[in-house]
Amino acid sequence: MGRVRTRWAGAAGALALLAVSLTGGCGLTSGSPMVDDVRPGSIGRGRPLKGASLTVTSKNFSENIILGQMAGLVFKAAGAEVVDRTNLPGSISAREAIVKGDADAMYEYTGTAWITYLGNSRPITDPRAQWKAVRDADVRNGVTWLPQSTLNNTYALAISKRNNARYKLKTLSDVAALAKKDPSAVSVCVENEFASRDDGLPGMEKAYGMSVPASRIQKMDAGIIYTQVSKSSSCLLGEVFTTDGRIKAMDLDVLADDRHFFPNYNAAPELHAKTYAKYPSMAALLDPVSAKLTTEVAQDLNARVDVDGRDPHDVAKEWLVEQGFIKEG
Structure with missing residues (x-):
């Protein structure tokens, strides 16, 4: 885009x-x-x-x-x-x-x-x-x-509706609970910078008490993330922008930032x-x-x-x- x-x-x-x-x-x-x-x-x-x-x-x-x-x-x-x-x-x-x-x-x-x-x-x-x-x-x-x-137009994590029929995730707290219960179930696709900054994935993990193994984090261009989350089992979750038109077009569920970590x-x-x-x-x-x-x-x-x-x-x-x-x- x-x-x-x-x-x-x-x-x-x-x-x-x-x-x-x-x-x-x-x-x-x-x-x-x-x-x-x-x-x-x-x-x-x-x-x-x-x-x-x-x-x-x-x-x-x-x-x-x-x-x-x-x-x-x-x-x-x-x-x-x-x-x-x-x-x-x-x-x-x-x-x-x-x-x-x-x-x-x-x-x-x-x-x-x-x-x-x-x-x-x-x-x-x-x-x-x-x-x-x-x-x-x-x-x-x-x-x-x-x-x-x-x-x-802020950051969020999204999951395909198809995958979410199994996990029923609604919030980032739900993701943290799933990662604790079954670490192998959670895989995340993000942009390079989002993966390393305190106001990105590391900060989000800290805010939610979430731990995603490095082996379960994939880094890629933003445009590819939407497709991978929609069609690939290798990305259960992906970094998205909340107003992106591909969220509906690719049938994704956006997970609520229930602890208000990301800026408005x-x-x-x-x-x-x-x-x-x-x-x-x-x-x-x-x-x-x-x-x-x-x-x-x-x-x-x-x-x-x-x-x-x-x-x-x-x-x-x-x-x-x-x-x-x-x-x-």
């Missing part, structure tokens, strides 16, 4: 990426106007953004592109002229575009902001408390955060503060959209792109129309 993540980036990694973005620019040398013929539905009535010229951006993986397209289409329906500069490489380039005012809006993830941009090492367990902490801290960077969605990565609109001060109606436009964005909705939308091969822009528009937020023509 080609997702680009910075979740594992420490301070050094973040600074390195920042240096690239500063020396090479934010990637905003080009962009295209959104020419869609859209009009207000349940939001944007009265066209409160008439006369505004706004730029939307995103990172370069499917989900974030879809969310960036949604923001742009909503602004377009509300009367704005919108430049589409989504699909930027990595997180730092899109982030810097918002901070500098080269772009006006994007959807960002609270965990990414809290850990990668704001330099904190420990996530906040309560999703709303983490969002509030991010919102309050990012004011100094000239960034405004609107209320978050319940869409939580809730998607929320991140705006250039000066733009928001000029156009405060942006909140009334995006808040209803965010309220409808759940993890399950994201799985479905991501599957339309990553499984069915559809264009993120078309998927975003289709969903906004389905929900009645905007109308075509």
Whole structure:
């Protein structure tokens, strides 16, 4: 699927990426106007953004592109002229575009902001408390955060429904109990970095009192994990992202993180503060959209792109129309 993540980036990694973005620019040398013929539905009535010229951006993986397209289409329906500069490489380039005012809006993830941009090492367990902490801290960077969605693109372990008919696992605590009872039953497929970091598999094992023998851990590329868990007996469990469209497409069960080990990565609109001060109606436009964005909705939308091969822009528009937020023509 080609997702680009910075979740594992420490301070050094973040600074390195920042240096690239500063020396090479934010990637905003080009962009295209959104020419869609859209009009207000349940939001944007009265066209409160008439006369505004706004730029939307995103990172370069499917989900974030879809969310960036949604923001742009909503602004377009509300009367704005919108430049589409989504699909930027990595997180730092899109982030810097918002901070500098080269772009006006994007959807960002609270965990990414809290850990990668704001330099904190420990996530906040309560999703709303983490969002509030991010919102309050990012004011100094000239960034405004609107209320978050319940869409939580975090890490998890998954098992095929076929295998789970036998084991009936629901939580990571269930996995820990199975590993203790029958160590030979548990095999895990993960990415290389996830296998070695304290905020990955080793930390998860510690948090749950779980012990998976090294011989039962396989390391592989993220895209292969889903297929191996779905079709292979060698991977009972696999590392997944909770909003990935392949979870449903490949008939997987996601196990609940019942001890809240993994950080929350809730998607929320991140705006250039000066733009928001000029156009405060942006909140009334995006808040209803965010309220409808759940993890399950994201799985479905991501599957339309990553499984069915559809264009993120078309998927975003289709969903906004389905929900009645905007109308075509």
